[in-house]
Amino acid sequence: MQYDVIIVGGSYAGMAAALQLARARRRIMVIDAGLRRNRFAEHSHGFLGRDGHAPGAIAEEAKGQLLAYPTVTWTEGKAGKAARTDNGFHIEMEAGESFDARRLILALGVEDLLPDLPGLKERWGKSVFHCPYCHGYELNEGKIGVLAVGSISMHQALMLPDWGSTTFFTNGTFSPDEEQLAQLAARGVAVESTVVAGITGHADVNLADGRTVSLAGLFTAPATRPASPLAGQLGCALEEGPIGPYIRVNDTKETSVSGVFACGDAARAAGSVSLAVGDGAFAGAAAHRSLMFA
Structure with a gap:
């Protein structure tokens, strides 16, 4: 089966992107390695409506709401390889499974190099x-x-x-x-x-x-780098920010590779939960628009 969109990254940006697509009744898969950047913090602050809540609780509630949509598939594990195909994109998991989609959204997150x-x-x-x-x-x-x-x-x-x-x-x-x-x-x-x-x-x-x-x-201010090599494998251009490289996107969150969108901390010079959610919502809507007018 070919999905409309595969979202690589199941944290705040990835789930926000997935929600827009789920509400448009698109068949989507979220691939999540389970490593939220703020997993070390006891509380999340500055996110409207959830100020002071535990980051894990925010993420679990969001996941539960997302999975209530019947067109959403959630896959736990790490995506190891990504490549363009004649009909879209191919993702290979480190565990051996593989999936195909017409569009990709990279919500990869970053690693903090302390x-x-x-x-x-x-x-x-x-x-x-x-x-x-x-x-x-x-x-x-x-x-x-x-x-x-x-x-x-x-x-x-x-x-x-x-x-x-x-x-x-x-x-x-x-x-x-x-x-x-x-x-x-x-x-x-x-x-x-x-x-x-x-x-x-x-x-x-x-x-x-x-x-x-x-x-x-x-x-x-630790140095950062995208938490996955997928953007490089696909040929997505990077920008060099003040604390490390991030994926270059245009005003619609599309990367330099047509059909590949990126959002969250991996696609901006600095980030937060609020910015990640906003980025993700925009990327999800933009990916949907690209499918409508393909």
């Missing part, structure tokens, strides 16, 4: 974060740190004072020039140039000289 620092990975999504809009408010204007990974960290350091007293740990990865130091001073940001040895406790930054700076939360 700084290699003892204690940081274990606290990711709990007391170490990347998005102040998602997690800053809950720190209750306490002391906040920004762990530098490069020049992109200047942006974070200048943002965070709106959420609390901020210290910028340059950690040997970035040296602000005089103009940047003036900008940081104007925002009230303290600059700490001593190398960070590790993170302990809730969010205690242990410095190489033996000092410890206790924080309500620590922010950093």
Whole structure:
């Protein structure tokens, strides 16, 4: 059987895309590897109507609503290969199954490549974060740190004072020039140039000289990359963003490959649950339109 659309990725963007197509009574398949980017966080914030809810609960409720539509098939597993065919596209699963569709939507998500620092990975999504809009408010204007990974960290350091007293740990990865130091001073940001040895406790930054700076939360900007190689296999063009590559799309969320659409974190320079859902809804409607007027 050939599906109208296969959506690779069953998180927020993928399900939002699928919902538009399901409501248009199109035969669709969602392929989900089960690795939501925010799976490490206990609560999701900033998503209208679900502020403060557990991310997993939001996703499960959405999945249940989606599967109520009879034209939706859900397949758990990882898509390993994608290729164009004479009639559309062919997907091969790592487990061996294969499926065909007239259109593809890539809602692949991204992998966060965290700084290699003892204690940081274990606290990711709990007391170490990347998005102040998602997690800053809950720190209750306490002391906040920004762990530098490069020049992109200047942006974070200048943002965070709106959420609390901020210290910028340059950690040997970035040296602000005089103009940047003036900008940081104007925002009230303290600059700490001593190398960070590790993170302990809730969010205690242990410095190489033996000092410890206790924080309500620590922010950093990990590099990202699409969580699947499918876009590259299909020949989709990528853009180089400030923290890593992402899939290039046009105003209708279509990639450089006709018939392949992309949405969510893998198709924008930075993202959130709200942006992923909006992206997905747009991509789903655009894929449907391309089928109507093929």
